[in-house]
Amino acid sequence: MREALQARLDERGVSSAEFSDLMIRLLDRGVLCRDESKREAELYDRFLQVRELVEDYLAVLRIRLLHEPRFNLLRVFPPGAEVPGLPDTEDDSHALRQRLSQQEVALILVLRAEYDKSLREGQLDEHGQALLSLEALNLSMRNLLGRSLPETATERQALLRRLRQLRLIRSPAEMDTDSEEAWLTIRPGIISLVTDTALAQLAPQAAEQPEDQPEYETP
Known part of the structure; x- marks a missing residue:
């Protein structure tokens, strides 16, 4: 198997070493975005060279890969995770998931809601991004989740x-918060992390659960 992989890489x-570097970074961070940095741009371009090999490698581990070419974004999800644009699976493994704090869950939900609002109002920039002030974010959190x-x-x-x-x-x-x-x-990648279904289901739960109880998981 190792020799076969090496032969396909040589082609x-x-x-x-370059393939290993790509996989380690992707599995460690869980996300790659080409416009994030020069380093991530190099890794993303390398992924395009060996996409089939990356997909085969992750398939063996039952890790799900979401590639959004319009955003130059890669995101990996643990087995069983609900992923927009990918068919559901029955695998319920949670070994690779990282827990988010309740505050993180609440903020992500509100950001997704604000992103959808900007999308509906045609307020996204040429990169599909939405601009939001911290003052407006805080107000939205109070209105939507009561926090x-x-x-x-x-x-x-x-x-x-x-x-x-x-x-x-x-x-x-160093933003002055x-x-x-x-x-x-x-960033538009928020769509791939929070599905429409999750947004509808998690919002009331985020408002009801204790502040210090981590409940939700993400890749």
Whole structure:
């Protein structure tokens, strides 16, 4: 199997080390977005060279791969996860899932709702992104879920950093989260993480569950 893989890599001009680098990064981060950085652009382009091999490799592990060419985005999901655009499976393994805090779940739900609103109103930019102020985000959280962003700047920064890692938003690393002039950008990849069904089902639950109880999971 190893020799067969190497032969197929050689045909595509990709070394085993380069393939390993791609797979490790994808499995470690769970997401690759070409416009995130020069490094991710290189890895995304490498994926295009060896797409079939990546899909075969992940299939053995029963890991699901979502490729959204219009956004130059790759996202992997654990076995059994509901993935927009992919058929459902009966595999209920949770071994590869990372737990999200209740605050993270709530914020992601609100961001998805705000993204849908911008989409309906034709307010997306040429990259399919939506601009939102922190003031508007906080107001939306109160209106939709009856809660607010964390009180301390440190907690707010940590929350935004987590969403940047998931490639769901863009925001300055040192954003002044106390400023009414602070803005963030919602990235279109949020659609692949939160399905319409999940949005409808999770919203009331997010409002009802205790703040410190992690309940939902993501790749």
